[in-house]
Amino acid sequence: DVVLTQTPPTLSATIGQSVSISCRSSQSLLHSNGNTYLNWLLQRPGQPPQLLIYLVSRLESGVPNRFSGSGSGTDFTLKISGVEAEDLGVYYCVQSTHAPYTFGAGTKLELK
Amino acid sequence: EVQLVESGGGLVQPGRSLKLSCVASGFTFSNYGMNWIRQAPGKGLEWVAYISSGSSYIYYAETVKGRFTISRDNAKNTLYLQMTSLRSEDTALYYCARGRGMGYWGQGVMVTVSS
Numbered sequence: 001d002v003v004l005t006q007t008p009p010t011l012s013a014t015i016g017q018s019v020s021i022s023c024r025s026s027q028s029l030l031h032s033n034g035n036t037y038l039n040w041l042l043q044r045p046g047q048p049p050q051l052l053i054y055l056v057s058r059l060e061s062g063v064p065n066r067f068s069g070s071g072s073g074t075d076f077t078l079k080i081s082g083v084e085a086e087d088l089g090v091y092y093c094v095q096s097t098h099a100p101y102t103f104g105a106g107t108k109l110e111l112k
Numbered sequence: 113e114v115q116l117v118e119s120g121g122g123l124v125q126p127g128r129s130l131k132l133s134c135v136a137s138g139f140t141f142s143n144y145g146m147n148w149i150r151q152a153p154g155k156g157l158e159w160v161a162y163i164s165s166g167s168s169y170i171y172y173a174e175t176v177k178g179r180f181t182i183s184r185d186n187a188k189n190t191l192y193l194q195m196t197s198l199r200s201e202d203t204a205l206y207y208c209a210r211g212r213g214m215g216y217w218g219q220g221v222m223v224t225v226s227s
Contacts, residue, residue, distance in 0.1 A: 001174070039213055041157075048207055048217040049157065060215065092157055096212045099171035101147070101159040 002026055004093050006104035012112040013083045021107045023093035025074040030097070037096040040069055040078045043106075044089040052091075053078065083109070114138040116208050116218035123224045124198055134191040134208030134218055142186040144211045145169075148193045150204035151220070160206070161193065176202075198225045 003026040013019050021040075029036045036056050041049040051060045053069035056076060066081045080087055088111060093104040120132040134146070148160040161182040162171045170182060181194040191208050205220040 037212060041214065043157075048219055049209075049214075050217070051213060051215045054213040054215065090156075094157070094159070094214065096162075096214070099162065100173045101162060101171070103157045103159060106156045 001100055002029070002095055002098050002102050004095060004102055004104035006091075006093055006107050008107060009105065010108045010110065012110050014112050015083060015085060017083050017112075018079065018081045019083060019109070020080075021078045021091055021093075023071075023076045023078070023104050025076070025095060027098070028073045029076075029095050030073060035097075036072065038069075038071070038076050039094050039096070040067075041092045041094060042087070042089050043092065044086075047089075049092065080109075085111070114210070114216045116210065116216060118206060118208055118218045118221035121206065121221035121223045123226065125227050126199060126225055128198055129194070129196045130198060130223060132193040132195070132206055132221060132223070134193075136189045136191065136208075136210070139210070141184075141189040142166075146182075146184060146191045146211070147209045147214060148180075148182060148191075148206060149209055149214070149217075150202075150206045150223075152201075152204045155204075158204070162212075163191070195223070198223075200225050 005024045007022045040053040043049040057069045068079045090106045115137045118134045145164045147162045163182045179197045183192045207220045208218045210216040
């Protein structure tokens with residue numbers, strides 16, 4: 001099974017600070033069809049997760065453009081350019097290239 | 113508006129069965145693969161199962177393979193998860209989510225396995 005390693009597990013930030021989260025995969029997430037099915041989700045307290053980024057770098061409709069995704073193969077990054085209070089919660093990367101699909105362990109973004 | 117509404121959860125004894133449902137609306141259900149994903153109390157997300165739009169492709173997590181069955185009824189816009197031989201470690205909030213991209217999620221339904 002694909003293992004996704006997210007770092008750091010916890011991130012403390014001030015409002016306006018830019019932060020990055022890493023997601024490393026135990027194997028390439030490039031599908032034979034040419035797509036890389038690596039997504040980023042945010043789960044706010046008491047809420048279901050919401051999709052932020054899909055296919056590595058595509059911004060989901062309605063998601064602020066301070067969120068961006070990058071990477072390829074086995075190394076991926078989510079960047080928040082200017083954290084806002086509403087961004088607090090747990091961020092997960094998830095891969096759906098290889099079954100069984102797998103999630104990273106999560107990164108909790110807190111206010112410093 | 114896309115909506116996914118799960119139901120069928122509750123308290124069940126170890127070894128017993130339970131069937132979850134997820135009713136979809138606001139989109140053409142038959143065009144999308146669907147997932148079940150769960151979250152144990154205070155823990156992270158765990159993918160459980162996926163079914164393609166026409167039920168041709170079905171995948172399971174190793175932790176549930178042989179005990180859980182995912183299915184769908186496109187005429188009823190409904191996704192199912194039949195859970196058998198339930199264990200305490202299956203206790204979780206169960207979400208259905210649309211597509212390989214998991215772009216939409218329901219609010220979840222709680223399953224508690226305890227004697």
